[in-house]
Amino acid sequence: MKDLKDILYKVSLTGTIGDMDQNVNKLAFDSRKVDEKDVFVAIAGTQVDGHAFIPTAIEKGASVIVCEQLPEDIQEGITYVTVAHSTKALGIMAANYYENPSEKLKIVAVTGTNGKTTTATLLYQLYIEMGYQVGLISTVENRISDQVVPATHTTPDALSLQELLKKMVAAGCTHCFMEASSHAIVQERLAGLKLMGAVFTNISHDHLDYHGTFDEYIKAKKLLFDRLPKDAFALTNADDKRGMVMLQNTQATKQSFGLRFPADFKAKILTNSIEGLELEIQGKQVWFRMIGEFNAYNILAVFGVAVLLGEEEEEVLMQLSKVPGAQGRFDKITIAGVTAIVDYAHTPDALENVLKTIQGVRTGGEQVITVVGCGGNRDKTKRPVMAKIATNLSDKVILTSDNPRDEEPMAILREMEAGVNPVDFKKTIIIEDRREAIKTACVMSNPGDIILVAGKGHETYQEIKGVKHPFDDRAIVKDLLNLLNKS
Numbered sequence: 385m386k387d388l389k390d391i392l393y394k395v396s397l398t399g400t401i402g403d404m405d406q407n408v409n410k411l412a413f414d415s416r417k418v419d420e421k422d423v424f425v426a427i428a429g430t431q432v433d434g435h436a437f438i439p440t441a442i443e444k445g446a447s448v449i450v451c452e453q454l455p456e457d458i459q460e461g462i463t464y465v466t467v468a469h470s471t472k473a474l475g476i477m478a479a480n481y482y483e484n485p486s487e488k489l490k491i492v493a494v495t496g497t498n499g500k501t502t503t504a505t506l507l508y509q510l511y512i513e514m515g516y517q518v519g520l521i522s523t524v525e526n527r528i529s530d531q532v533v534p535a536t537h538t539t540p541d542a543l544s545l546q547e548l549l550k551k552m553v554a555a556g557c558t559h560c561f562m563e564a565s566s567h568a569i570v571q572e573r574l575a576g577l578k579l580m581g582a583v584f585t586n587i588s589h590d591h592l593d594y595h596g597t598f599d600e601y602i603k604a605k606k607l608l609f610d611r612l613p614k615d616a617f618a619l620t621n622a623d624d625k626r627g628m629v630m631l632q633n634t635q636a637t638k639q640s641f642g643l644r645f646p647a648d649f650k651a652k653i654l655t656n657s658i659e660g661l662e663l664e665i666q667g668k669q670v671w672f673r674m675i676g677e678f679n680a681y682n683i684l685a686v687f688g689v690a691v692l693l694g695e696e697e698e699e700v701l702m703q704l705s706k707v708p709g710a711q712g713r714f715d716k717i718t719i720a721g722v723t724a725i726v727d728y729a730h731t732p733d734a735l736e737n738v739l740k741t742i743q744g745v746r747t748g749g750e751q752v753i754t755v756v757g758c759g760g761n762r763d764k765t766k767r768p769v770m771a772k773i774a775t776n777l778s779d780k781v782i783l784t785s786d787n788p789r790d791e792e793p794m795a796i797l798r799e800m801e802a803g804v805n806p807v808d809f810k811k812t813i814i815i816e817d818r819r820e821a822i823k824t825a826c827v828m829s830n831p832g833d834i835i836l837v838a839g840k841g842h843e844t845y846q847e848i849k850g851v852k853h854p855f856d857d858r859a860i861v862k863d864l865l866n867l868l869n870k871s
C-alpha cells in the first residue's frame with residue numbers, strides 16, 4: 385500500500401473531493417484491471433473516453449478516481465481528484481509509485497520516423513560490450529540487462545514503462561536506451577521521466593492517420609526536445625531538413641551529427657558494400673557490420689550519445705565495430721547464390737533508403753525482386769507512394785499483405801497498385817497471401833539475384849481481423865530457398 389499524497393506529488397491538481405489521507409493499492413488506467421483500493425485514472429482515448437468507465441472502476445473497488453471532469457454522480461466514500469491532463473498526471477503518478485526510477489538511471493530517448501530501434505539497439509549492444517548493465521526499450525523487445533521482456537508497443541504506456549525502469553534499477557542497470565514514438569510523446573507516456581538526453585534521427589511520411597498533418601507530426605516529435613531539462617543533451621541530425629527545428633525551443637545542450645552539413649559529430653563514408661560500412665570518424669577509419677548510408681547516420685548518432693555520456697571516443701569506436709545491430713533490419717540470408725534481405729522498411733522513406741542501398745551495392749546483371757505490403761488500420765496515404773518506390777527501384781515487385789488488421793487485404797493492395805506507373809504494370813504482381821508472394825519471389829530468382837522482403841522485419845506474426853497468426857519472413861524465406869535449392 386502507498387500513501388495517496390506521495391503518489392500525487394508534483395501532479396498539478398485542479399480540485400479534490402473526499403479523503404486525501406489514505407493508502408491505496410495500485411494505479412490503473414483501464415477499468416478492467418482495477419482491484420480493491422486502486423486509483424483509477426480516467427483518460428479520453430482515441431476509441432472511447434475512460435471517464436465513461438468511472439462507475440465500473442468504483443464497482444470493482446477503486447477508492448480514488450483521477451479525472452479531467454467530475455462525473456455527475458459523486459459517490460460517498462470515494463475520493464475524486466481533478467487534473468488538467470489525465471495522461472500527464474498518470475505519468476507523474478506512475479513515476480512516484482515506482483519510486484522515480486529514472487532518477488537512478490541515465491536514460492536516453494530516441495525519436496524520429498526511422499532508425500529509432502536501430503539506434504537504441506546499437507546503444508544497448510555497445511554498452512553491453514563496454515561492460516555495463518543496460519536496459520533497452522524498443523519495438524522489437526525490451527531488455528533488462530540480458531533478460532528479454534516482450535514488447536507490446538514501441539514505447540510502453542506510462543505504468544508499464546515506469547515498472548520496467550524500476551526493474552532495471554533493481555537489476556543494477558546504470559543506463560537505459562529507449563525509443564520515443566510520436567504516439568507516446570503526444571499521449572504523455574514519458575511524463576515523469578528524467579532524461580539525460582534525446583536523439584532525433586529524421587522525419588518523413590508516417591502516421592498521418594493519427595497526427596492529421598505533417599506539421600502536427602513534426603510538433604509531436606519536437607515536444608520531446610521542448611521538454612528536456614537544462615542539464616540534458618539534445619542530439620539532432622544536421623542533414624535532416626527538420627533537424628534544427630527540433631532544437632529550436634529546447635533548454636538542453638544542442639549537439640548535432642551528420643555526413644553533409646557542419647555538425648559536432650561528423651563522418652565520411654569510405655566503403656559502402658553488402659559486407660558493411662567503412663567510415664572515417666574523428667580521423668579514424670573503422671569497419672561496421674551495418675549496411676547502407678542510413679546506418680552511417682545511426683552509427684554516428686550512437687557515437688555522439690556515447691561521447692556525450694562521457695565515454696572515450698576510441699573505446700566506443702572499437703566496441704561499436706563489433707556489434708550486430710537490430711533484428712529484422714537489413715537481415716541478410718544467402719542460399720544457393722540468392723541473397724534475401726528481410727527489412728522492417730514500412731515507410732516510403734525507409735523503403736527508398738533500403739532499395740537505394742541495394743542499388744548501390746549491386747554488382748550488375750542481377751535482378752532485384754521486392755515483396756512488400758502496407759499495414760491495415762494505418763496511414764493510407766503511404767500505400768501508393770510505397771508501391772511507386774518499390775516499382776521504380778526494383779526489377780520485379782510483388783505487392784502483398786502486411787498485417788491487414790481489420791481491413792480487406794485486396795482493398796489495401798488496390799490502393800497500393802494505384803501508385804504504380806502504368807509502364808511498370810508488367811513487372812508488378814499482386815499476391816494477397818504473403819507466403820505465396822515470398823514463394824513466387826524465390827521461384828523467380830536466379831543465383832546472384834537479390835530478394836527484398838520489406839515491412840515486417842522482426843515481426844513473427846501476420847495480424848488479420850484481431851488474430852495474430854504465426855508468420856516470420858526470415859524463417860519462411862530460409863525454408864523456401866532451401867526447399868527450392870534441393871528440388
Ligand SMILES: CC(=O)N[C@H]1[C@@H](OP(=O)(O)OP(=O)(O)OC[C@H]2O[C@@H](n3ccc(=O)[nH]c3=O)[C@H](O)[C@@H]2O)O[C@H](CO)[C@@H](O)[C@@H]1O[C@H](C)C(=O)N[C@@H](C)C(=O)N[C@H](CCC(=O)O)C(=O)O
Nearest residue numbers: 413414415427429430431432434437537538539541565567
Ligand atoms: C492509437 C493509440 O496510440 N492508442 C493507444 C492508446 O489507446 P486509446 O487512446 O485508443 O485508448 P481507448 O481504447 O480509446 O481507451 C481510452 C481509455 O479508456 C480505458 N478503458 C477502455 C475500455 C474499458 O473497458 N475500460 C477502460 O478503462 C482505456 O484503458 C484507456 O485508458 O493508449 C493505450 C494505452 O497506452 C495504447 O495501448 C493504445 O495503443 C494502441 C493499441 C496502438 O495500436 N498504438 C500504436 C498505434 C502505437 O502506439 N504505436 C507506437 C509506435 C508507432 C511507430 O511505429 O512509430 C508505439 O509506441 O507503439
Ligand SMILES: Nc1ncnc2c1ncn2[C@@H]1O[C@H](COP(=O)(O)OP(=O)(O)OP(=O)(O)O)[C@@H](O)[C@H]1O
Nearest residue numbers: 497498499500501502523678713727728729734738
Ligand atoms: N536512420 C535511418 N534513416 C532512414 N531509414 C532508416 C534509418 N535506420 C533504419 N532505417 C530503415 O527503416 C526501417 C526501420 O528502422 P528502425 O526499426 O530502426 O526504425 P524505427 O524508427 O524504430 O521504426 P518504428 O517507428 O516502426 O519503431 C529499417 O528496417 C530500415 O529500412
Ligand SMILES: N[C@H](CCC[C@H](N)C(=O)O)C(=O)O
Nearest residue numbers: 730758759762786787839840
Ligand atoms: N510500429 C508501426 C509498425 C508498422 C509495421 C508494419 N508491419 C505494419 O504492420 O503496418 C505501426 O504500428 O504502425
Ligand SMILES: [Mg+2]
Nearest residue numbers: 500501523538
Ligand atoms: Mg522502432
